[in-house]
Amino acid sequence: MANNLKFLSSYHSGATNLFSYSRVSKKDLNQLKGYINELVNLDPNTLTRAQQKAYWINLYNAKTVDLILDNYPVKSITKLGKGFFSFGPWDDKTLTINNKELSLNDIEHRILRPIYNDARIHYAVNCASYSYPNLAAQAYTVENMDQLLDKGAEHYINHPRGVSIKNNKLTLSSIYSWYQIDFGEDEKALIKHLTDYAKPGLKAALDVIKGKIEYDYNWDLNELK
Template sequence: MKYLWLMLLASLSFFSHAAPKAELWPYWNQSNETNSQVIDHSEWQRVLDHNLIQQGSNTLFDYAHINPKDRQVLLHYINTLTKLDPRQFNKSEQFAYWVNLYNAATVQLILENYPTTSITKLGGLFSFGPWDQEILTINDHELSLNDIEHRILRPIWQDKRIHYAVNCASLGCPNLSTNAFTSKNTLALLKQAELNFIESDKGVKFNNGKLILSSIYDWYAVDFGGEGGVLNYLSQFKPEIKQTNKKPSYQYNWALNEK
């Protein structure tokens, strides 16, 4: 038993110091830029409208009180998206498709395992969360949440703001967007999510002159140009960062983002 506990602690420690690299899955790096068809995300919007609550700087999901109809709508939405071939759409539609699918699937995972105190409790004894579980099938390909984020979104779009768009159902994470992503609103939502997170204490804060950053900026520093790139980037929003000469510390709250 002592050995098993040490193994579990080791797996948790590993995640705190490492994160999946962006490694392209070439199959999904295709698009039809002549296709002007729009994917309908209204069902996801309905679920968001009925179940998100703003509390301070956090947007919380009311997992405990979601009604049966909204559960049905959520499942139907996910099933509808998985029956599409995203490669047949243009890149703007694809981005919204993958972000919304990631977030909807994450909410569904929590609902399937609720009550739980943290998404990190899901996934089995030696798993830190469910991110490597293959939970979706698209074009006969099984995908995990990590596949969507690290093998599709990050390597194809190479936009650091992706980290503000995908939601891990935790208080330390950038908030789940109150608006479903679409090809028309993506840029505006990314810009707003970026600003909201950096302006929140869970993104960037000072404590007695000490700079404390979200662990996102540690785990995914490579997407921001390394630690120096992180500080240069954040100083565009918070110029006072330039005045500190101490290395930042990092924090993250894995508690469930529930009402």
């Protein structure tokens, strides 16, 4: 089933993997919906632990793209959601697996984060916003999992969307504030995580940075216009 997402690569921009939602053909949209249907009709309990990790990441990302396309054009994913006061669709029960209704938040916060305890998950699941890590141009598999997770971490940390240093002031994506516990127990551990993936210039700057960390996030759609 991993090959069923190959068509998504034709809608990526390259460096930052912005996505050209407006160009997705009806044929490819139907292919995406077919792929999601295959996943929800597969019992994840029949998969190995490693296969389940790829399964949940792929399902999360595919459903996120599907939600955007079903509501396109939209300025931000935060405009979606069934509740009057909803901030995005993440709590909506949009998937049914083994006769159980699940939301995107269920997948991320009740399955992926607690079960796998892998901070790199945040570089894999994509929330269709400009400041979020890249939407991978291929499906996750057991074989490519670690490579794609490391690649996602390296790209994001070395891009201003993730880490920016100007005038000795460190600004990080708000992801590192919202989920700091996943990256370590304190800011020192967080900086260690960043330096593990930072290129030499950024790593040197992080080694000497002082002062309060600031956080920022842009919820605009990750759209290639």
